Amino acid sequence: MLAGRRNLLVILGDQLGHCAGKRIDRLDPETDCVWMAEVREESSHVWSHKSRIALFLSAMRHFRLALDSAGIPVCYHSLEMHSYTSIGSILEADLKRYCPHTVSMIRAGDLRVQQGIEQAVAKAGLVLEVHEDPTFLVDTESFSDWISQRKQPRMEHFYRWMRKRTGYLMQDGEPVGGQWNFDRSNRNSFGHEGPGLLPAPPSFQPDQITREVIDLVEKEFPDHPGSLASFDWPVTPEDAQIALEDFIQYRLPAFGPFQDAMWTDEPFLNHSLLSPALNLKLLDPRDVLDAAVNAWRSRGAPLESVEGFVRQILGWREYIRGIYFTQTPGYIRQNALGAQQPLPDFFWTGDTDMYCLRQVIQQTLETGYAHHIQRLMITGLFCLLLGVRPRAVHAWYLAVYVDAVEWVELPNTLGMSQYADGGLLASKPYVASGRYINRMSNYCKQCRYEPSQATGENACPYTTLYWDFLDRHRERFARHPRTALQWKHLEKIDADTLRSIRAKASMIRKSCAV
Ligand code: FAD
Ligand code: SF4
DSSP states (O other), X not given: OOTTOOEEEEOOTTOXXXXXXXXXXXXXXXXXXXXXXXXXXXXXXXXXXXXXXXXXXXXXXXXXXXXXXXXXXXXXEOGGGOOXXXXXXXXXXXXXXXXXXEEEEEOOSSHHHHHHHHHHHHHTTOOEEEEOOTTSSSOHHHHHHHHHTOSSOOHHXXXXXXXXXXXXXXXXXXXXXXXXXXXXXXXXXXXXTOSOSOOOOOOOOOOHHHHHHHHHHHHHOTTSSSOOTTOOOOOSHHHHHHHHHHIIIIIHHHHXXXXXXXXXXXXSTTOOOOHHHHHTTSSOHHHHHHHHHHHHHHHOOOHHHHHHHHIIIIIIIHHHHHHHHHHTTGGGGXXXXXXXXXXXXXXXXXXXXXXXXXXXXXXXXXXXXXXXXHIIIIIIHHHHHHTBOHHHHHXXXXXXXXXXXXXXXXXXXXXXXXXXXXXXXXSSOOOOOHHHHHHHOSGGGGOSSBTTOSSSTTBOHHHHHHHHHHHHTHHHHTTOTTTHHHHHXXXXXXXXHHHHHHHHHHHHHHHHHO
């Protein structure tokens, strides 16, 4: 396929559909060719959930088929057909062998991959043309300008700037409904009665291609975490569109009020489950935003829910990406709180008596999914309170979620969840005790621990570690205007209790390190 081709367009596994569309339209089938490769390194540089591997491989193979049907020449390397480990090494071999004139690509969402490709192309004596990813609503240059003008580049300011720039949910220069956010209405728990009957998200049963990929993953990556038994993620733009429409119709109306709530054996609740399709670019975020806003305009979806959802895509998603590209490569080495504890082994099995953690880890291993608050306030919070080395936490998050791509995973983990960037992204550490988990879920009802207790046999490890965290980081936060109030509560704890908390926290740390 490559022989005689003058121009190569490299397309990566998270650049399918909408991302590559315009570049592909410009290809001349006589002289140009799309180049794609499945490589082991993308599944093994950190341990990778089997569903994550299957999602990427299946979506890539479906995309290749769509290109074939459209008459676009594709040079495609399937994992089982070659022994190269990295994308750089296989590209380098092809460039040496076939000597094309030009190589172009859309900027990779992972610096390591970008550098590998740049090196391969440079070794071949060629210049790599790198294009911006057109699916994002703000380009990295504009984000750099925005961030360079701010001392504290908070998401809320960015989000308002984006609303004004794009006009989403704006009228005559003002936010519709007279408010930028509806957070007050959007932080509910389900109460004693629970979420009631929830609309099940659509299931995309594996077709022939996906089944072959599942067999391949089981054969090639047998020891990797996670299960493929319930794999039913959308792997084509058509399936992703169905997933979007289903969310807009059935779950968006209740998305806002309950977006922070959790409930036993209900992994999805009213969440959209669109992150894998968005991150692989099977969906364009503009289409997702338009669909949500139209649901408010013409189908009566509540503004609170629509704004809450728009904020996630137009605000958080774009902001996080901007942080990644403006702060890497140094960002990954940050460890502002000096955390050095290893990641507990039970993060790979869910084998713990802390019910909330068991629920979330087991659900993650089974499905490759957890919603935002489960990631931030169950697994992330535990690591932060325990003091786990941020890089180890990063490796876990990159490994276990189907939607994990470094540009979105790294700032969320290091910045938002672990405060490792010293407050660039989050104005204060997201710390809470077991009481928060008790308020937002029914997990504690089934747990052997007592969320309100910090000491004693039944003390909730979150609550013990919470007070211990405040104590350990007193110097840093007790006088800071954003955190002083939270730290003030520490003063009410008497010296004996504090000693017991420290001793208990140390025991938890020791038991989590074996
Ligand atoms: P919904 O709750 O339905 O939200 C809608 C969409 O908004 C999501 O699909 C996503 O595209 C976007 N979104 C929401 N929150 C964020 C956010 N904080 N950052 C970026 N986009 C956001 N998201 C990933 O896509 N990949 C990751 O690897 C990832 N790692 C994370 C690690 C940690 C520690 C934390 C706290 C969050 C992480 N997130 C990640 C963000 C968020 O948790 C997921 O995007 C979301 O849970 C995906 O589920 P959903 O599609 O049902 O989202
Ligand atoms: Fe989690 Fe503590 Fe509640 Fe148990 S009591 S579920 S450990 S928060």
